[in-house]
Amino acid sequence: MASTLAPPLLPTLRRLLAxxxxxxxxxxAEPALPTHALDQSVEWVHSxxxxxxxxxxxxxxVLLTTGTQFAETTTDDYYRDYVHRLTARGITCLGFGTEVVRAGTPDALVEACLAAGLPLVEVPYDTPFIAVARSAGDLVAELRYARNTWALEAQRAISHAALRPDGLSNILSELSRQLGRWVGLFDAGGALDRVFPRDVFSGADASPALPRVQAEAGRLLRRGHRAGTTLEQDGETLTLxxxxxxxxxxxVLALGDGAELDQASQQVVTSVIALAGLALEQNSTLDRARGHLRSGLLQALIGGxxxxxxxxxxxxWGALPAEPVRxxxxAPPPERLDALAELLELRVEESPGHLFFAREGRQILLVVDLAAGPLLDDLVGFGLHVGVSDRSDYRTLPHAVAQARQALxxxxxxxxxxxxxxxxxRQGVLAFLARTDASEVGRATLRPLSDHDAAHGTALLTTLRVWLEHNGQFGPAAAExxxxxxxxxxxxxxxxxLLGRDLGTFHARADLWAALLAAD
Structure with a gap:
C-alpha cells in the first residue's frame, strides 16, 4: 500500500524531542528501545x-516529573514498579526535570526505563515544563490545521476525479490514494464490484479481510437500512x-488497512459516499428504463x-437462457423492488445467457436455465419466498408461469x-385443495369423532386415518x-x-381424507 498523502494525526515523540x-x-539510547519507540504519537504532555x-x-x-516522589534511599524495585505502572498505562515517554529537587537523573530510573522499553528524556533546569507542554500543543495544532487543509485538497481532487470517464471508479481510486488504504465497493447483492488498489486481495501481500468484509456487507444490505460499522481483523480496522x-x-463502501477514521478523513469519506451514491442513483434511473423495456419483452415472450x-x-443483455428453462x-416488499432488480441486472452482466427477468406488477419473474440454483439460493438469502416451475420450453412458458405462481x-x-x-x-390435488381455506370445514366434518374421543377416551379419529391410509383394509390397519x-x-x-356416512363408498372415503388433510 502506498504511503498516505495525509499528514499524521498527532506529532511523534521524535519530533517533540527535536x-x-x-x-x-x-x-x-534508541537502539536499546523497542522498534519505533520514538515514532509513537504524543497526545499531550502532563506533569x-x-x-x-x-x-x-x-x-x-508524555509524563514530566521533578522526582519529588523519589528519595535517596529509594530502592531499585520501587523504580521498576513506578515505570511498570507507566508502561501499563500506555505512556509514550517519561521526562525527568533536573536541578529542581536533585541533580541529574537517578541511574536506577534510567535502568528501569531501559528494562521496560520506555523512552526517558532529561529536561534541563532552564526548560520549564510548561514550555514542553506548549511546544507539544503547537505541534498538535499545526498538524490539525495541516489535516484540515489536506481534507479540502482531497475533496477537490475527488471532485475532479468524478468528472473523468467512469467517474465512480476514479473517485474510489482517488480516495484510496488520499487515505493510503484499500477501498472496495460491494454491489447491491453483496458481491465485490471493484477494489483499489486492484491487487489488494491477490498476491503474496493480499489482505485476508475479504471474506469477513463481504459477509458484513451482505448483512448490512439484507437489513435494508442505511448503516455503518467498523470491524477489527488481524489488527486491521475495517470501515463499512x-x-x-x-x-x-x-x-456498500468498505475501507481497510488502517486505523479508525479521524474527523478530517471522515469528511473526505463522506464526500465520496455522496458522490458514489449519486452515481449509483443515476445508474438506477437507467436501470428503471431498462426495466420497462424488460417488462414489455416478457409479455412478448409469454405471448410467443x-x-x-x-x-x-x-x-x-445477451442470449436468452437455453431450453429447457424454469x-x-x-414478490419482494415494494421498497425492495428496485434493489432486487439491480441485483438481477448485475447477475445478468456477470453471466449473460443464463437469466432473463422482468417486473410484472409487484412480482419479478425470472426465466432461468438449469444451472441457476445458486442465484435462487441468493434470493432466499435475502429473506424472500421463491416459487419455481417445472422444466419447460418457451412454447409452454405461460403454463410454467402459472406453476411458479402456485409454488410461490x-x-x-x-x-x-x-x-x-x-x-x-407430487402431493396431489387433494393436498393442494386442503391448503386453501378448507381447514375449518375439515375440522367441522370430523368434529363428531374428535368430540367423542375427547369425551370417552376413544381413538376413532386415529383409527379412521390409519384405516384410510391402508385403503380401507382392516388387517393392515389393525397391525399398525x-x-x-x-x-x-x-x-x-x-x-x-357418528358421521352419518357410509364409509363403504369411495366418495365418502375421499371426502373424509380431504377433511383430514385440511384439518392438519
Whole structure:
C-alpha cells in the first residue's frame, strides 16, 4: 500500500524531542528501545510528582516529573514498579526535570526505563515544563490545521476525479490514494464490484479481510437500512458504510488497512459516499428504463414472440437462457423492488445467457436455465419466498408461469424459502385443495369423532386415518394400531354412525381424507 498523502494525526515523540528550544536529551539510547519507540504519537504532555499518577493519565501522553516522589534511599524495585505502572498505562515517554529537587537523573530510573522499553528524556533546569507542554500543543495544532487543509485538497481532487470517464471508479481510486488504504465497493447483492488498489486481495501481500468484509456487507444490505460499522481483523480496522437511500440500498463502501477514521478523513469519506451514491442513483434511473423495456419483452415472450425478444435481448443483455428453462417468481416488499432488480441486472452482466427477468406488477419473474440454483439460493438469502416451475420450453412458458405462481403461494405459507411446483404436484390435488381455506370445514366434518374421543377416551379419529391410509383394509390397519381387526371394524362402524356416512363408498372415503388433510 502506498504511503498516505495525509499528514499524521498527532506529532511523534521524535519530533517533540527535536524541538531546538527545549534542549531535551534522550537518556535511553534508541537502539536499546523497542522498534519505533520514538515514532509513537504524543497526545499531550502532563506533569506530576505523584508516586502513582496513572489514574490521571491516558495512553499516548508524555509524563514530566521533578522526582519529588523519589528519595535517596529509594530502592531499585520501587523504580521498576513506578515505570511498570507507566508502561501499563500506555505512556509514550517519561521526562525527568533536573536541578529542581536533585541533580541529574537517578541511574536506577534510567535502568528501569531501559528494562521496560520506555523512552526517558532529561529536561534541563532552564526548560520549564510548561514550555514542553506548549511546544507539544503547537505541534498538535499545526498538524490539525495541516489535516484540515489536506481534507479540502482531497475533496477537490475527488471532485475532479468524478468528472473523468467512469467517474465512480476514479473517485474510489482517488480516495484510496488520499487515505493510503484499500477501498472496495460491494454491489447491491453483496458481491465485490471493484477494489483499489486492484491487487489488494491477490498476491503474496493480499489482505485476508475479504471474506469477513463481504459477509458484513451482505448483512448490512439484507437489513435494508442505511448503516455503518467498523470491524477489527488481524489488527486491521475495517470501515463499512451503505450507499443509497433507506430501503433502496445500492451497495456498500468498505475501507481497510488502517486505523479508525479521524474527523478530517471522515469528511473526505463522506464526500465520496455522496458522490458514489449519486452515481449509483443515476445508474438506477437507467436501470428503471431498462426495466420497462424488460417488462414489455416478457409479455412478448409469454405471448410467443420469441424471435423479437431474442433479437432485442441479444443486443442489450445477451442470449436468452437455453431450453429447457424454469420460471421463478418472487414478490419482494415494494421498497425492495428496485434493489432486487439491480441485483438481477448485475447477475445478468456477470453471466449473460443464463437469466432473463422482468417486473410484472409487484412480482419479478425470472426465466432461468438449469444451472441457476445458486442465484435462487441468493434470493432466499435475502429473506424472500421463491416459487419455481417445472422444466419447460418457451412454447409452454405461460403454463410454467402459472406453476411458479402456485409454488410461490405455497412458499408464502412458511418462512422465507423456495418451493418447486414439482413438490406440489407430487402431493396431489387433494393436498393442494386442503391448503386453501378448507381447514375449518375439515375440522367441522370430523368434529363428531374428535368430540367423542375427547369425551370417552376413544381413538376413532386415529383409527379412521390409519384405516384410510391402508385403503380401507382392516388387517393392515389393525397391525399398525396393535389391536385386533375386529376392534378396527367396530371402531369404523361406530365412526359411520357418528358421521352419518357410509364409509363403504369411495366418495365418502375421499371426502373424509380431504377433511383430514385440511384439518392438519
Amino acid at each position: 524541538q531546538p528550544g527545549l534542549q531535551l536529551r534522550l537518556l535511553t 506530576s510528582d505523584l508516586a502513582d499518577p496513572t489514574p490521571f493519565l491516558s495512553a499516548g501522553q 458504510q451503505t450507499l443509497g437511500r433507506r430501503d433502496q440500498l445500492r451497495g 414472440d420469441r424471435p423479437l425478444v431474442q433479437s432485442v435481448s441479444g443486443e442489450l 420460471v421463478a417468481v418472487v 403461494e405455497r412458499a408464502r405459507e412458511g418462512a422465507a424459502g423456495l418451493v418447486e411446483f414439482e413438490v406440489i404436484s 394400531l396393535a389391536v385386533h381387526r375386529h376392534t378396527v371394524r367396530a371402531r369404523i362402524g361406530h365412526a359411520e354412525q
